[in-house]
Amino acid sequence: MNSEKDTSVLDWIWNFFASLKLAIVLLLLLAVTSIIGTVIQQNVEPAKNIAFLAGIFGDNTAPTVYNIFIKLDFMDMYHSWWFVTILVLFCINLSVCSLEKFPKTWKVVNAPIRPLAENVIKTLPIKKEFTLNNSLDIVKDDLINSLRSSKYHVLEAKEESSGVQLYTQKGAYTRLGVYLVHLSILLIFVGAIIGLKYGFDGSLNIPEGSGYPFVYMSTGPLTETERLEQNGILNSLYATKDVDLTAKRLGMPIDILEEKLEKYGIKPLGFTIHCNWYNTEYYKGTDTPQEFESEIVIYEDGKEILKKVIEVNSPLKYKGITFYQSSYGMLPDSVGEFRMKFSSNGGPERALKLYMGDTFEIPGADIKGTIVDFSPALGRDPMTGELTTYSETMVNPAVLVKFEIGGEGDKGKNFTGWILKRYPDTGKLPGGHRVEFLEYWGVEYTGLQVSKDPGVVIIYFASSIMAVGLFMAFFMSHKKLWIRLVPLASGKKKAVSLILGASASKNRLGFEKEVEKILSKMSQVIEK
Amino acid sequence: MDSSVFFGISTLAYFIAMAVYISFVAFRKNIISLIATTVTIFGFICQTAALIIRWVDSYNFWLASAPSSTIIESVLRGAPLRNLYESMIFFVWSLVLVHLIVEFKYKNRSLGAFVMPVAALALAFIDVSGMSKEIEPLIPALQSNWLLFHVFLSFIGYAAFTVSFAAAVAYLVMITESRYEKSYILWSITVGIFIIVLIAMGFDYASFSIGPEQDYMQSLFLKASFKSESLGVVVLSWILSIAFIAALWRYGTGLKKVLTALSLQPNMLDEIAYKSIAVGFPLFTIGGVIMGAIWANSAWGTYWSWDPKETWSLITWFIYAVYLHARHVAGWRGKKVAILSLIGFVAVVFTYLGVNLFLSGLHSYGG
Numbered sequence: 100m101n102s103e104k105d106t107s108v109l110d111w112i113w114n115f116f117a118s119l120k121l122a123i124v125l126l127l128l129l130a131v132t133s134i135i136g137t138v139i140q141q142n143v144e145p146a147k148n149i150a151f152l153a154g155i156f157g158d159n160t161a162p163t164v165y166n167i168f169i170k171l172d173f174m175d176m177y178h179s180w181w182f183v184t185i186l187v188l189f190c191i192n193l194s195v196c197s198l199e200k201f202p203k204t205w206k207v208v209n210a211p212i213r214p215l216a217e218n219v220i221k222t223l224p225i226k227k228e229f230t231l232n233n234s235l236d237i238v239k240d241d242l243i244n245s246l247r248s249s250k251y252h253v254l255e256a257k258e259e260s261s262g263v264q265l266y267t268q269k270g271a272y273t274r275l276g277v278y279l280v281h282l283s284i285l286l287i288f289v290g291a292i293i294g295l296k297y298g299f300d301g302s303l304n305i306p307e308g309s310g311y312p313f314v315y316m317s318t319g320p321l322t323e324t325e326r327l328e329q330n331g332i333l334n335s336l337y338a339t340k341d342v343d344l345t346a347k348r349l350g351m352p353i354d355i356l357e358e359k360l361e362k363y364g365i366k367p368l369g370f371t372i373h374c375n376w377y378n379t380e381y382y383k384g385t386d387t388p389q390e391f392e393s394e395i396v397i398y399e400d401g402k403e404i405l406k407k408v409i410e411v412n413s414p415l416k417y418k419g420i421t422f423y424q425s426s427y428g429m430l431p432d433s434v435g436e437f438r439m440k441f442s443s444n445g446g447p448e449r450a451l452k453l454y455m456g457d458t459f460e461i462p463g464a465d466i467k468g469t470i471v472d473f474s475p476a477l478g479r480d481p482m483t484g485e486l487t488t489y490s491e492t493m494v495n496p497a498v499l500v501k502f503e504i505g506g507e508g509d510k511g512k513n514f515t516g517w518i519l520k521r522y523p524d525t526g527k528l529p530g531g532h533r534v535e536f537l538e539y540w541g542v543e544y545t546g547l548q549v550s551k552d553p554g555v556v557i558i559y560f561a562s563s564i565m566a567v568g569l570f571m572a573f574f575m576s577h578k579k580l581w582i583r584l585v586p587l588a589s590g591k592k593k594a595v596s597l598i599l600g601a602s603a604s605k606n607r608l609g610f611e612k613e614v615e616k617i618l619s620k621m622s623q624v625i626e627k
Numbered sequence: 628m629d630s631s632v633f634f635g636i637s638t639l640a641y642f643i644a645m646a647v648y649i650s651f652v653a654f655r656k657n658i659i660s661l662i663a664t665t666v667t668i669f670g671f672i673c674q675t676a677a678l679i680i681r682w683v684d685s686y687n688f689w690l691a692s693a694p695s696s697t698i699i700e701s702v703l704r705g706a707p708l709r710n711l712y713e714s715m716i717f718f719v720w721s722l723v724l725v726h727l728i729v730e731f732k733y734k735n736r737s738l739g740a741f742v743m744p745v746a747a748l749a750l751a752f753i754d755v756s757g758m759s760k761e762i763e764p765l766i767p768a769l770q771s772n773w774l775l776f777h778v779f780l781s782f783i784g785y786a787a788f789t790v791s792f793a794a795a796v797a798y799l800v801m802i803t804e805s806r807y808e809k810s811y812i813l814w815s816i817t818v819g820i821f822i823i824v825l826i827a828m829g830f831d832y833a834s835f836s837i838g839p840e841q842d843y844m845q846s847l848f849l850k851a852s853f854k855s856e857s858l859g860v861v862v863l864s865w866i867l868s869i870a871f872i873a874a875l876w877r878y879g880t881g882l883k884k885v886l887t888a889l890s891l892q893p894n895m896l897d898e899i900a901y902k903s904i905a906v907g908f909p910l911f912t913i914g915g916v917i918m919g920a921i922w923a924n925s926a927w928g929t930y931w932s933w934d935p936k937e938t939w940s941l942i943t944w945f946i947y948a949v950y951l952h953a954r955h956v957a958g959w960r961g962k963k964v965a966i967l968s969l970i971g972f973v974a975v976v977f978t979y980l981g982v983n984l985f986l987s988g989l990h991s992y993g994g
Contacts, residue, residue, distance in 0.1 A: 119957050123949050130945035130974075137935040137982070177933045291931075300929065382692050382764040389692060390767050411767040412926050423928040550928040558930055562917045569909035608732075 116195035125189045132185065136176045139168065142317075148174060190288055197281045204278070208271045214256040214264045215581050215600070223581070223600035225611050227618070234593045235586045238621075239263060242582060245620040249613070251580070262585030269578050274604065276571025279564050286561035294554030301366050301549040306430050307541050310373030310398065312340040314549040318364035329363040332356070342367050366549075368420065370399040375406075376538065377427050377545040379493065381521060386494050391424050393545035419551050426546030429475070429492060435542035437470055437498055444531030452540075464532045465505050472499035473539060477517060486517070493543060496520045498536050502528070576605035580614065630684065631760065633677030634716070638754060640670025641723070641747040648739035652889055660736035664727075667743065671723050678720060681707045685762045692764065700772075704765055708778040712760055715753050717778070718979075719746050721786035729790055729899060737889035738899070741793050752829070773922035780914020785975055787907030788947075791900045792972035795965040798896040800882045802962065810962045815879050817969055819872035821976075827852040827864070897961060900968050901954060908947050915940050939978040946971040 115121065139148055145165070152168075153161035172179030220226075231238050242265060246253050251267040258264050301314035313336055321329065335345040346356045360367065375394035382389045390410050397405040397417050407415045414423040437453045443464035451459055458469045476490035477497035497519040504512040518526045518536045526534040580601040587594040599618075603610035647663035686705030690696060696704065707713045726742040796814050803811040830851040848854070852864040919937065924930035931937060950967040953959040 119952060123953060123957070126945045126949045126952075130942045130949075133938050133942050133945075136933060137938045141933060385764065387764045388767060389764060390770070410770075412771040414925065414928065421928060423926070425927070548928040552929070555924060555930065559921070562921065566913045566917060569912055573905055573909040 113195065116192050117199045118192075119196065121192050122189075122196060125185060125192055128185055129189065132176070132182060135173055139173050139176075141177065142175055145174075186288070190285060193281055193284060197278055201278060204274050208274055210271075212254065212266055212268045212579060214254075214266050217583055217598060220581050220583060220598055220600035223602050224607055225599075225601040225603075225614060227597070227599040227614070229597045229618075230587065231595045231597055232592060233595060235261075235263070235584055235595050238595045238597070239265070239584055241621045242584070245617050246580075248620065249617050258583060258585060260585055262583065265582045265584070267580050270575055271577050273571045273575040274577055276568045276573075276575070279568025280572060283561040283565035283568060286557055286564065290554035290557030290561060292554070293557060294552040298550065298552035298554060299366055301364075302425070303372070303547045303549055304426075304428070304544045305372065305374035305547065306433070306544045307374055307376050310371045310396075312336060312369075312371045313365050313367045314372075314547075316364035316366055318362070321363070325363070328359070329365070332359060332363065332365060336365070336367065340371055370397055370404070370417070372397055372422065372547075374545050376540060377543045378538070379427065381494070391427060393424060393427075393547075395422060395545075395547075419553065421550055423548040423550070424545065425548040428544055428546065430542055430544055433542045435539045437473075438537040438540050439498075440533075440535040440537060442533050450537075461528075461532050461534070464530065466528065466532060467503045468500045468534065469503075470498055471501050471515070473497070474499075474517075475539075477519060493539070496536070496539050497525075498539070500534065573605075576603045576610065578603045578610050578613075630677045630680035633673045633680065634750075634754075637670040637674035637677060638747065638750040640666050640673060641719075641743060641750060644670060644739065645743040645747045648736070648743050651736065652740050652885060655888070660739075663739055663743075664730065664736060667723065667727065667739065671720070671727065674716075674720050674723070678707060678717070681713075681762070685709075688762050689765065703772050703775050704770060706775040706778075708774060709763055709765055709769060710759070712753060714778065714782070715749065718782055718785060719749050719753075721782045722746050722749075722789055725783070725786040725790050725903070729903070733895060733899060735891070735895065737886075737891055738790075738793065738797075740889070741797065742790065745789070745793075748825075752825070768926060771922055771926060773918055773925075777914055777918040777922055780910045780918065784907040784911030784915055785979060787903045787910070788943075788968075788972055788975045791903035791907065791968050792975075794896045794899040794903065795968035795972075797886055797891060798893055798900060798965045799962065799969075800879065801886050801891065801893045801896065803880065803883065806876060806880060810966055811879070812876065813966060814969060815876040816872055817973065819868075819875045822875075823868045823871060824849075893961075897965070900965060904947055904950055904968065904971070908944075908951060911940075911947075912944060916944060935982045936978065939974065939982050943971060943974040943978050946974050 139151070148168075149161055149165050152164050155161075156164050168174065172181070176182055243253050246265070246267060251269055253265050253267045256264045256266070299316060301316040303311060303314045305311060313333075332345065332349065335348045336342070339345050339348060342356065342360075343353065346353045349356065351359075373396040375396060377391075377393045379388050380390040380392065381387060392408050392410045394406065394408050395415050396403055397415075405415070405417055409415045409422060409424050411424050414421050416422075434454070437455075437457075438450070439453060439459070440448055440450045441459065441461045442448045443461050446463050449462065453459060453470055455470055455473065458467055460467050474486075474488040474495075474497045475492060476488055476494040478487060478489040478495060479485065480487045480489075497517045499515060499517050501515045502513060504514075516525070518534055520536045520538065523535055526536060528534065578601070581599070583596075583598040585596050585598075587596050599614065601610060601614055644663050644666040647659060647666060651659040651663055682702075682705055684705075685707055686701050689704045690701045693701075693704075708717055722742065723746050726739065726746075729738060730736055796818060799810050799814045805811070827849050831847055831849065834851040835847050850856075851860075853861060855861050855864070919940065920930040923932065923937070946967065950964055950971060953967065954964050
């Protein structure tokens with residue numbers, strides 16, 4: 100091979116990537132292929148997509164189609180080799196195109212504006228011609244002032260027959276906007292790669308009153324033995340709250356343990372994340388959730404570091420790891436504690452934690468209560484009017500209390516009543532005493548989405564650059580303006596001929612209006 | 628006063644404006660077009676008033692359920708952009724706004740004959756559809772300062788893309804020489820399908836009592852026509868649809884005469900199609916894609932999760948990016964770019980409505 104051929108191959112490659120046609124083909128290819136992943140659900144259990152395919156291709160063909168789709172990575176297509184290849188080609192194409200065009204644009208941006216000949220001025224897209232009845236100097240000063248008040252930096256050149264030419268430009272830099280947008284796209288890819296390499300996405304369900312020193316990430320399917328080993332590691336980590344201690348406890352070298360953690364999708368945090376309580380707040384009088392919230396505490400080396408009530412749009416961030424409220428649910432077979440508050444008429448308040456069957460006394464009121472039943476969602480059956488539990492989740496928690504009033508003689512006044520958490524008035528007792536049902540605690544868990552993404556900073560930076568670039572590219576323009584002033588010898592009267600030519604890289608109409616405004620600001624009388 | 632009164636007046640005004648714009652096409656008197664514009668502006672003012680009243684109402688609603696909120700927070704949480712009903716109303720508002728801007732900029736009132744029917748029929752459709760008009764409590768996922776800016780800018784973008792689509796279709800009609808041109812066949816099928824789906828949805832609403840839109844989307848969509856339980860209805864729907872598209876294809880060339888009579892120039896339509904995208908694209912990118920990503924990051928913990936809504940907005944973005952590069956750098960003009968504008972709008976409709984109709988994902992609250 101000779102060197103000439105080498106260069107021509109390189110040229111060919113460069114030209115291939117510098118082509119706008121390639122850009123159009125790649126963009127359309129990205130658009131079309133992206134559709135696949137919106138139709139076939141991504142990263143879900145196979146059964147869902149097989150059922151979906153069976154609906155289209157029939158039960159017999161669906162498994163075959165599914166297997167072909169698996170080979171083509173359609174179930175996780177946005178991370179598949181072929182989609183990533185298109186993205187990489189797109190990035191190279193974008194870079195090469197930008198590099199190819201940039202020097203020219205840079206030249207235009209930095210080129211000083213020069214005076215133009217009369218016949219050239221007359222060919223410009225915006226043209227004006229006037230005769231002004233005043234001396235050249237007055238007209239010139241007037242024009243310069245008017246241009247300056249519109250923030251134009253005016254240059255001046257001599258013309259033949261003692262005339263002058265004024266010329267100016269503004270916004271040359273806006274031609275760089277498109278490069279900012281292109282750069283921002285490349286930066287977004289950089290940010291995304293950093294996120295994939297150094298970040299993680301996990302989740303964690305924490306029961307009320309518990310804490311964990313790790314989060315889970317999704318893993319591939321595990322065998323029974325692997326699952327057992329995973330559980331063993333989780334239990335020791337939970338007990339020791341420390342990776343080194345876990346390694347010692349399991350008699351495993353630290354590097355092997357780290358490998359296993361990776362394999363089993365366990366991410367040690369280096370601190371403990373604890374959930375004090377979870378609560379769904381409802382809009383008054385409805386079952387529409389107003390807020391999902393959890394009180395989260397971070398413990399490090401046994402000390403409380405941070406405490407925050409997190410909500411859906413208000414996560415907690417610690418050491419680059421962010422904890423988002425993402426779900427909640429009931430813990431199976433758990434025994435909770437009733438958190439209640441009492442006060443006798445005018446007396447002090449008293450808070451208690453009780454269990455099912457416990458009896459309490461309202462001090463100074465001679466009333467005893469016993470907790471006899473609980474419903475997570477107490478409501479009336481719309482058909483029969485009877486009280487029922489209409490949901491398994493804590494939509495409308497209520498506690499049934501049997502009250503015994505006074506001594507033996509008052510037996511007839513005993514009664515039983517439901518006290519509802521969301522309707523505090525249900526706890527008003529005769530005689531002005533009150534029982535408040537604050538919470539049935541310890542039966543719910545909070546579901547957190549946990550993520551660390553050091554690339555986000557770059558993504559945000561890129562987004563700002565993109566916004567600025569788009570604004571420059573679409574809403575601003577490079578404006579150029581030339582005005583030729585030549586005195587006319589028309590008898591005794593002083594007169595000046597004005598020839599104006601102007602151009603704008605965008606929005607010619609807008610610039611024409613601006614030019615007219617600049618001219619109208621002059622105090623001269625303008626004659627056609 | 629109740630916001631529904633103003634909504635009613637604006638719907639009525641848009642209908643009158645539509646009729647006047649169309650009679651302008653017939654009689655071509657300037658005074659008629661002036662009346663059309665005046666009525667449109669009046670309707671727009673009423674709709675704006677209605678939106679503001681609804682905003683105030685939901686501001687008070689929010690403040691009642693979260694009394695500790697600051698004024699700014701309550702204003703942001705009260706923005707009437709919470710469900711499909713409110714988002715469609717807002718879409719019509721944006722469409723009329725963009726239309727008025729184009730009308731004033733291009734000093735041509737004929738486009739109203741195409742845009743105003745869309746606005747009027749959309750409002751009427753929303754009105755008879757039985758969508759819930761109650762002020763609904765704001766679900767936790769939407770309680771973010773980004774809601775207002777994200778939705779507002781996205782919809783101005785959608786409206787600009789709609790105007791571009793209208794101009795592109797008008798352009799394709801005008802430059803068509805023969806019915807057998809690919810571009811002509813393409814527009815007649817696209818527009819035909821849009822109209823058929825709208826009519827089919829109208830039948831759904833006429834035949835079933837429809838509750839919250841989510842249920843409709845999932846279970847009743849096209850149940851009165853293409854997905855009916857009676858085979859006869861299904862076959863009839865298909866036959867009528869094919870006949871409709873064939874008729875549109877056969878007689879669509881008649882539109883050319885109308886457009887020519889309206890003194891619409893193909894060059895001007897081409898330019899409107901382009902300028903609308905040039906305005907819509909940056910707004911959609913900044914408001915729809917970027918702000919959406921930032922919001923997603925603060926609510927879900929990831930700025931991009933390839934959720935169908937996100938992916939479709941990206942698809943839309945790709946198509947309009949192709950449009951701009953093809954036109955600006957490669958110098959494409961006319962038919963080729965008009966077809967891109969058409970395809971782009973199909974993606975817009977899918978991003979806005981289709982994703983919620985057909986696909987499941989995180990973004991499952993109307994619009």
